[in-house]
Amino acid sequence: MSSLLDIKGLTVRFATRGGAFTAVDGVDLQLAPNEVLAIVGESGSGKSVAMLALMGLLPWTATVTAERMAFDGHDLAKLSPRARRQIVGRDMAMVFQEPMSSLNPCFTVGYQIGEALAAHTTLDRRARRARVIELLERVGIPDAGRRLNVFPHQLSGGMSQRVMIAMALACSPKLLIADEPTTALDVTIQAQILDLLLQLQRENGMGLVLITHDLGVVAETAHRVVVQYAGRQVESAAADALFRNPHHPYTAALLAALPEHAAQDGSKLLAAIPGMVPGQFDRPQGCLFAPRCAHATQRCQDLAPVLADEALGRALCHTPLQAGVPLELQA
Ligand SMILES: Nc1ncnc2c1ncn2[C@@H]1O[C@H](COP(=O)(O)OP(=O)(O)OP(=O)(O)O)[C@@H](O)[C@H]1O
Ligand code: SF4
Ligand SMILES: [Mg+2]
Structure with missing residues (x-):
């Protein structure tokens, strides 16, 4: 397949006091x-x-390495900071987790969207204003011409997120990264924003990376899924395959925790995963998921697993699940 994004072995290390x-x-x-x-x-x-x-938005304490970091034919690691800035914000844009804190409270909405256009296009002021109104209308902001002059604090959370999406779309990016775009919003607004993102993705023919911890959202939206745990990629698969036959115990546990499953088996409680993701100081020696895994053995405690091959679902596990059962334990 021709790739818009082709990343291999992306690693980020932070220098911390510890x-x-x-x-x-x-x-x-x-x-x-x-x-x-x-x-x-x-x-x-x-x-x-x-x-x-x-x-390219991490602080200086971060060291980023990768075997390959290609976007739309460019090797991002080899670009000069200037060349990279030209791509980021224009061809590759991001909608952040917290809409309220991502907008600058000191400037009007129109000014902030116009800034992205001024940085990346040759449009003059009039044309930029027209484009800002068009973008605000596109993301469903009523009375867009008047909303140009409002400040972020005058907007609701849902409206702020629509403005953020308009800003990200300003230069018609080829790739949009949406980082938990609905987490900070009311439940009723969440579905609207998600629908808007997917509609824009289809209309603009964009690639969309959707970060979420909600597998329910994934089921409705994604073609493919990458499951991450404590910095490692533990499974990646086509969405329907992942839901039908998860191979990594963590993926299976996330699926079991979906509200639909609780409803199906009549129980009121979700099958919550005990414990939490290990941080900097409590990462286990073997498999990072071992302290929480229902299938963990001594080998899992002692030895970090490597990625199982394609036939076993590319799961980072010593005994990937097949139809819910660890492979080695099957008859
Ligand atoms: N600037 C930083 N310096 C040191 N550690 C950091 C820094 N930023 C993030 N981390 C650590 O990196 C790990 C991954 O953080 P990250 O924000 O990517 O998690 P996440 O999967 O996005 O979680 P969430 O669902 O809460 O947004 C965490 O342990 C976090 O504490
Ligand atoms: S390697 Fe072991 S502990 Fe880790 S996910 Fe697989 S079965 Fe569980
Ligand atoms: Mg996050």
Whole structure:
């Protein structure tokens, strides 16, 4: 397939007071033009850091390495900072987790969207104004001509996120990265924003990377899914295959925690995964998921697994599940 994004072995290390910390460890991502890829995983699994690395937006304490980091035919690692800035914001844009804190409170909405256009296009002021109104209308902001002059604090959370999306779309990017774009919003607004993103993705023929910890959202939207855990990619698959036959115990546990499953078996409680994602100081020696895994053995405690081959679902596990059963234990 021709790739819009082709990332291999993306690794991000932070220098911290407690020593070096690997927040993203060897993540691979492939995305075709027009494709929707979901990255899922609990808090702290390195989803945001991986995407910020791609955008070149991490602080100086971060060291980013990769075997390959190609976007639309450009090797991002080899571009000069200037050349990279020209691509980021124009061909590759990002909608962030917190719409309220991502907009600058000191400038009007119209000015902020216009800035992106001024930086990346040759449009004059009049043309920029017209384009800003067009963008605001496109993301469903009523009375767009008047909203140009409002400040972010005058907008609701949902409206702020629409403005952020308009800003990201300003230069018609080929790739949009949406990092938990609905987490900070009311439930009723969440569905609207998600629908808007998917509609724009289809209309503009964009690649969309959707970061979420909600597998319900993934089921409705994504073509392919990457599951991350504690900085590692533990499984990647076509969305329907992943839902039908998850190979990594973590993926299976995430699926079992979906509300639909609780409803199906009549139980009121979700099958929550015990414990939490290990951080900088409590990463286990063997498999990172071992302390929480229902299938863990002594080998899992002692030895980090390597990625199983394609036939076994490319899961990072000593005993990938087949139809819910660890491979080695099957008759
Ligand atoms: N600037 C930084 N310096 C040191 N560690 C960092 C920095 N930014 C993030 N981290 C650490 O990297 C790990 C991954 O963080 P990241 O924000 O990517 O998680 P996430 O998967 O996006 O989680 P969430 O679902 O909460 O957004 C975390 O352990 C976090 O504490
Ligand atoms: S390697 Fe072991 S602990 Fe890790 S996910 Fe697989 S079965 Fe569970
Ligand atoms: Mg995040």
